[in-house]
Amino acid sequence: MKDDSFYIRKVLDGDNDYFSFLVEKYQSLLFNTIRKIVENRAVAEDITQDAFFKTYKSLKNFNTDKPFYPYLLRIAINCTKDYFKKGKREVSLQSEVAYEDPHADIDKTREMYEIIYKLPDQFREVILTFYRDGKNIKEIALETGDSVENVKVKLFRARKLLLKFYQEL
DSSP, rough: OHHHHHHHHHTTTTTTGGGHHHHHHHHHHHHHHHHHHHHHHHHHHHHHHHHHHHHHGGGGGGOOOSSSSHHHHHHEEEHHHHHTTOOOOOOOSSOOOOOSOOHHHHHHHHHHHHHTTOOOOHHHHHHHHISSSSOOOHHHHHHHOOHHHHHHHHHHHHHHHHHHHTOOO
């Protein structure tokens, strides 16, 4: 699989169909992140779609030397903030939790992903696969070809680096 910058360069060169690869890669992750914030599936779908549209429109401003997902997430968070500012927040019947400050959760999510994307690739992938994708250590070992012990070590080191990066903020 090609890296994100390959697809972005293709889109910037006028081949807009390549943007669908980025949508396919990040749609579930972005939707799930937004859904945790707005607690409404339909609203999360709308915000996700809006975020991809705005990202596509602003792609010429993206620095391809940097990771793409934090850029996409920043745009999605801004779309979510706009949603809350307009007072369109719908009350979720499924949720019993009332957010006192919904923007605090958005900022925490953005901040966490920015910290995660500072990690070296080997650590970032194992931490995202473990926490975001919910896979256990054995599943990660099977996927990566690493031993179970190696995955445990990477996960330990990733957590340690995350704590260090968080404390430096």
